[in-house]
Amino acid sequence: MRKIFVLGLASLLLWSCNSGNTTTETTKTNTPEEQTRAGQSAVKDDESAKDVVKVAAGSPDHTTLVAAVKQAELVDALSNAGPFTVFAPTNAAFEKLPKGTVEDLMKPENKAKLQDILQYHVYVGSLKTDLMQDGQTLNEVNGGNITISKSADGKITINNKAHIVASIPASNGIIHVVDEVLLPPAK
Template sequence: MKKLALFAMFAIATIITSNAQAQEKTVMVGGAAMYPSKNIIENAVNSKDHTTLVAAVKAAGLVETLQGAGPFTVFAPTNKAFEKLPKGTVETLLKPENKAMLQGVLTYHVVAGNLDSKALAEKIREGNGKAELTTVQGGKLWAWMQGNKLVLKDEKGGMATVTIKDVHQSNGVIHVIDHVLMHK
């Protein structure tokens, strides 16, 4: 009788959890649903388009940070974005002796706070068409609208376009971008 009661409770809990996830407004990224109830890392590891980014976050020792409370706004370059870097750049950054440099590159893609597209649009309006963002790394990014696309400019003059916006997480928001941003 006790086993049956425990089984029934487990079954109900599983159904409730499944229903809650089914009711969440998910966004598909890299062939995987991104659940707002999961943190940045829990979602990112499921995206086949972000395997390079996930490997870099692990190599940089930033997993725990990005699983933290945040909130964080992450501009997440795809694998194709990393492939646009000069040959050998990713391999060099992933070497243990370059961990600090890798951390700098990755934290340059993170802004403190939960800046979804509405919040970014408001900052752009307040900045008369351009918003200046301070990254966790300490550098600056500039954001503006180009037609209906959100565009970012880094300190070296490189540009990235947001290809998927507002991927909500339990500890922030991800915006997928098509280029890797570089600081000075």
């Protein structure tokens, strides 16, 4: 199942890189100002008719993620039927990593490490924020676990670090835009 997901994810990203300019429609989980800070594109069509790869490909705020998925050879995975929940870091989230981290991960000799990190951002199943519970643990595709924190006002944090700033439904799951890159614990 993990290989199918990974192949689907890779397909999604590859398609998005080749699809040209498309816009995304978001389901708001935070204020419009927070979504703007997250760099979401204007809404022009129904994203729920597109798979998660096509949605990600249309986002100018996820070019680093798309490039990483291509480099890790994971493009085909997210085009599958799913369902998938993808925690998608923005370009700004990648920029928060120590200088040189992204460039190092993109080297061919670090492909396995890059795959591990990207797979730590994917859950098999479609989990909307209203179904997330405080303290809930999710087993990600790489075998690691993430922990959900949900405040009284409904805001969601992953691993006490990454905040969900927007959610975008897709035909084969859901994308939760996050403001931090999730790094798996050392194995």
